[in-house]
Amino acid sequence: MLNPTFVLASASPARRRLLQTAGIESVVKVSDFDESQVQINDPGELVQVLALRKAETVAEQFTEALILGCDSVLAVNSEIYGKPESPEQAITRWQKMRGQTGILYTGHALIDQPHNKTLVKCGITEVKFANVSDREITAYVATGEPLKCAGCFALEGKGGLFVEKLVGCHTNVIGLSLPLLRNMLIELGYTVTDFWQ
Template identity: 65%
Template sequence: MTPKFVLASASPARLKLLRMIGIEPIVHKSDYDESLINLPQPIDLVNTLAMKKAEVVAQNYHDSLILGCDSLLLVDGEIYGKPEDEEVAIARWQYMRGKMGRLYTGHGLIDTINNRQIVQCGVTDVYFADVTDEQIRAYVATGEPLKCAGCFALEGKGGVFIEKIEGCHSNVIGLSLPLLRKMLTELSYEISYFW
């Protein structure tokens, strides 16, 4: 029996990535309160949050695979999630420009049919362009950075301000497709089952 595939996230970028590889998931936002978890290590933090999001949604499904994800950016040892407002986004970009950040995405996958779960983290290095204050203000004014961990969307306007990435491209967008394939394999599913 092929389980239903449930995305425990309202992220349009994650949904688009899944659709791109032929998976049409049920979308069920978790509404998990992220402020309940405060861990100092980025991998522990994103993995815990990803699994908590999946666990909340899994309570509603008994014949499914539930995928929860969480992303953050680490720059100079400082953890960044979504910026609170435009001023924070501008200040953050002024700090990040010309630097390298490490993007962490936790992936929590729960198999409610076989009562199994797996959690893994994708890590990608992102090199930011040395953009001007004017470019930063114009970008923040679009509203895009306010919706994204790390204050940029690689797949959107923010992509023009990224010099290069080292590691998984889709991980930066919010879901590592190669990592998802490996996790499914570990749970004895082929990605092709969901096409």
């Protein structure tokens, strides 16, 4: 039996690159789900609901696919950070984040249409930020990189210079936990190697 088409319900180039690095070619379909519809204060619950909504929105366009939706937020001192809305907000956030330890939550929703099953899980990684200077923060925000990322940093980019330590899955911080995805596929009856290109 042929494996279903693997669909990534995300506009994130970093998530697509992670899948490609792991040998999984995906069809990218951006959900355009309006995240403001979901108001939840628990970060773990929030990312799981958002990941599921994104996957469900894209699933309407397919009948026999495996659809992965993801969403990430960073929580620092009980404050939830998604993508910053402006450079000024990114600078303010970094001034609060520096020297702190945050928790990066990534929700993963996998809709298996051939078997009519859905799994939703959350990956959690602890992130210790360096005590960066105001000058470094301003220069980093000026690159534009933090404006595209939950938590105002890209671990796989220049932001990696400002992360001192990770406890947990590092790919989770990039937006998709590869070990968690593998376990979810196994739970649905697949083997990750089935999707290698």
